[in-house]
Amino acid sequence: MAAEQTKIIKDGLWTNNVALVQLLGLCPLLAVTGSFINGLGLGLATMMTLILSNTCVSLIRHWTRPEVRIPIFVLIIASIVTSIELAMNAWFHELYLVLGIFIPLIVTNCSIIARAEAFASRNTVFDSALDGFMMGLGFLLVLVTLGSLREIIGQGSLFANAHLMFGESARSVELTLGESYPGFLLAILPPGAFIGLGLLIALKNTIDRRSKQKQAVKLTGSQPASA
């Protein structure tokens, strides 16, 4: 039993990561990761959606019919995303303004319907919620990493605009590389997002290969390298 949950966790965060392995949801991934806060905001919204949609789909999995299951999943996901959009507009208004069109576009993130169809419609509610959480977390971590890298390289700052999410007191957490940093335009522009994501995928593959080689050499059941 516990082994199954461990597998779900590992799948979501690493082995079957939405952004690095499945390469789903690239449109929002590449578009909003200009800064740490944008990445975090969209990541949290997507994670919320994944948890809720997986839970709902799993709850009703015995009542749907195969012919109409996809329209039903779409209905569920669309309702959830619209509700999240309204809630963000109400309680995180400024962040909502920054993320703009990408909140409603979560509906079109293929990873959500993919998890509903491939996992939640066949597994228990608890496992599905956990899968939604872990898949969402895996996506969020990539968004945040890419956002941080692009923000540091492109603008020489980190955690800029943190007050959009954490209130006025968070204004002071912004770090800068010093006023003299000239900025690197490419990193902020869309090509920077592609290059950044490519490098992250390459890094993941390298780590995977290294740990495989190590295992082959040692033949002891060592855990994947902590890198």
Added chain:
Amino acid sequence: MNLHRQVTTTAVLLMLFAATGAALVGLTHDTTADTILHNEKLTLLRKLNTLVPADKYDNDLLDDTIKVAANDLLGTSEVSTVYRARKQDQPVAVVLSPVAPGGYNGSIELLVGIYADGTLAGVRVVKHRETPGLGDAVEVSRSDWILGFTGKSLNNPAEKRWKVKRDGGDFDQFTGATITPRAVVKAVHTALVYFNKHQKMLFARLEPAANKPADTAPTDTTVTTQTPEHGS
């Protein structure tokens, strides 16, 4: 018969889910609608207050508005809103929403605050699609350039100095980006010209008491605004 039944069950099932989904969205909308409206007002007011500080006026800026018809001087192709600030019923400032048509990548939408004496209270960019890192220095979060307009007026600098430095004017351009600042300077200048021409109309009150419900105000003023168009 069996097929009929199957189709009906499926349809009913879909309908139930659609109804539940709609109910969920409707419920969320109901609970959040007031907060969202409040947020939008607050955001707008905060933006306006960066141009005309809150202690300079005592009326309700968001309520005291008129709609002005599309005008070449404003660069607008639609009716736009003018916010009016007053203190003890004396005109203090207006905030116009002109559009600079000649940006590097489409139009640049501005907010221009002008005091009653014709000096600029401030200029902000509301919406633009200029190149990040080059043209986006018109944003106040990227550089102080846009603050340079504050205190300027039609005669300060003189008419022909209302240009970027490269064109022989007083305003800086950015390294690698002249088109964006040129468009903004031009739009701010023509907004000032517009203000000069239509000042009376812009501050005109519908009725002295102003205790009329706010929602009827715009319709009346749209009519008024059309007259000064060919006047003066």
